[in-house]
Amino acid sequence: NAGVTQTPKFRVLKTGQSMTLLCAQDMNHEYMYWYRQDPGMGLRLIHYSVGEGTTAKGEVPDGYNVSRLKKQNFLLGLESAAPSQTSVYFCASTADETAKLRQYFGPGTRLTVT
């Protein structure tokens, strides 16, 4: 049981390049989330999904897109990377159909945009 995995673990992009971060969970969780963590800012929600085929905006969605084509996968895309998107990105999922329960986090992806 791998839990929540994220691919890749590290990435360096040049301004304007695009990339997709993959989050996968094998716990059959309904809810999935993408956060970014910046120094002194805590965890900020980018986008989330309450089920397969659904997505919603979080606190800081600009510059990102997401897709949840399969229940187990949640993709985060950067169409044109900017230095302001340098951050550590965490994916999380929640058992059951609510966010009232604990979130299971992936190991994080460290992204640097130069």
Added chain:
Amino acid sequence: AQKVTQAQTEISVVEKEDVTLDCVYETRDTTYYLFWYKQPPSGELVFLIRRNSFDEQNEISGRYSWNFQKSTSSFNFTITASQVVDSAVYFCALSEAYRDDKIIFGKGTRLHILP
């Protein structure tokens, strides 16, 4: 509005001292859930505790204890006899019952335990 405040940005204590991390929250809902997560230097996020708004009993787990006080909207976390391995960033978080699709995290408190 939903808000979590961790006023202590960074704390340093000497090993074996007790330390309390503060968490103050704001919510319009009467039913809500509070969490603490730990992020050690390795970077992963570790779940510590979940508490619902109807359960005001304090909780103890080994050297860890949590004090939930609805009257002051606080959910403080105490580490007794701290150890170097407790060095981490600790996050408090809130989920409201009427908005069951996400939780809000505080900005975290970085705890240094000095040997």
